[in-house]
Amino acid sequence: xxxxxxxxxxxxxxxxxxxxxxxxxxxxxxxxxxxxxxxxxxxxxxxxxxxxxxxxxxxxxxxxxxxxxxxxxxxxxxxxxxxxxxxxxxxxxxxxxxxxxxxxxxxxxxxxxxxxxxxxxxxxxxxxxxxxxxxxxxxxxxxxxxxxxxxxxxxxxxxxxxxxxxxxxxxxxxxxxxxxxxxxxxxxxxxxxxxxxxxxxxxxxxxxxxxxxxxxxxxxxxxxxxxxxxxxxxxxxxxxxxxxxxxxxxxxxxxxxxxxxxxxxxxxxxxxxxxxxxxxxx
Numbered sequence: 088x089x090x091x092x093x094x095x096x097x098x099x100x101x102x103x104x105x106x107x108x109x110x111x112x113x114x115x116x117x118x119x120x121x122x123x124x125x126x127x128x129x130x131x132x133x134x135x136x137x138x139x140x141x142x143x144x145x146x147x148x149x150x151x152x153x154x155x156x157x158x159x160x161x162x163x164x165x166x167x168x169x170x171x172x173x174x175x176x177x178x179x180x181x182x183x184x185x186x187x188x189x190x191x192x193x194x195x196x197x198x199x200x201x202x203x204x205x206x207x208x209x210x211x212x213x214x215x216x217x218x219x220x221x222x223x224x225x226x227x228x229x230x231x232x233x234x235x236x237x238x239x240x241x242x243x244x245x246x247x248x249x250x251x252x253x254x255x256x257x258x259x260x261x262x263x264x265x266x267x268x269x270x271x272x273x274x275x276x277x278x279x280x281x282x283x284x285x286x287x288x289x290x291x292x293x294x295x296x297x298x299x300x301x302x303x304x305x306x307x308x309x310x311x312x313x314x315x316x317x318x319x320x321x322x323x324x325x326x327x328x329x330x331x332x333x334x335x336x337x338x339x340x341x342x343x344x345x346x347x348x349x350x351x352x353x354x355x356x357x358x359x360x361x362x363x364x365x366x367x368x369x
Contacts, residue, residue, distance in 0.1 A: 154223030192343025
């Protein structure tokens with residue numbers, strides 16, 4: 088019988104599993120390959136960042152760019168009437184929630200003075216409050232001393248040149264003009280009565296009004312005013328008490344609003360015990 092001759096084979100090659108020593112060498116070979124991600128220096132999470140700065144420093148009033156105030160002249164595509172503009176202005180200043188309230192009150196007074204053509208007086212109020220206008224036009228915005236920006240719509244700043252003047256508005260203008268003459272006569276009569284001693288106010292019909300003058304640091308001026316007497320009478324008494332008769336014009340302001348001379352304090356929202364501001368323009 089024939090025999091089968093077999094050739095011995097290497098156990099390591101014939102085994103389907105590699106020896107443990109081979110596995111160790113393979114692991115070392117894999118881990119010995121340099122990892123470029125590990126060799127690359129990682130950026131530190133503590134590296135300082137450069138903050139975005141809008142202003143290098145806070146500028147004082149004397150350093151901020153400022154132009155003289157000038158009236159804003161514009162034409163509107165929308166047809167505005169007098170009642171609509173008045174309501175728009177009132178609602179705008181009553182709904183401000185950003186910025187400083189005292190600056191908004193100053194801007195409101197400046198707008199009111201501009202409407203009366205008192206550009207210099209409006210400029211004086213802005214300067215006293217540290218408000219700057221880089222372009223001289225309030226429609227382009229204003230800044231306070233802290234760098235806060237205040238934007239006012241042009242329909243709040245001034246009337247458009249194409250303002251709609253309805254028959255009702257014209258009639259109101261005529262009535263207002265006639266009232267102005269009547270108020271002047273009433274003031275003259277009141278003054279003469281006081282000079283003759285017939286204008287003595289009865290107890291309970293008068294109130295003490297404390298006025299804070301803008302041209303001095305104090306003290307406040309306290310005058311007696313009849314409840315039915317208008318702001319014009321109050322102005323004259325403040326001028327007499329403060330010694331500024333003939334030295335300048337005085338306007339009474341309350342809660343950021345310049346009061347109408349021909350109406351009483353109570354009719355314009357004043358409450359007894361509250362201080363009013365007497366703005367002195369020389």
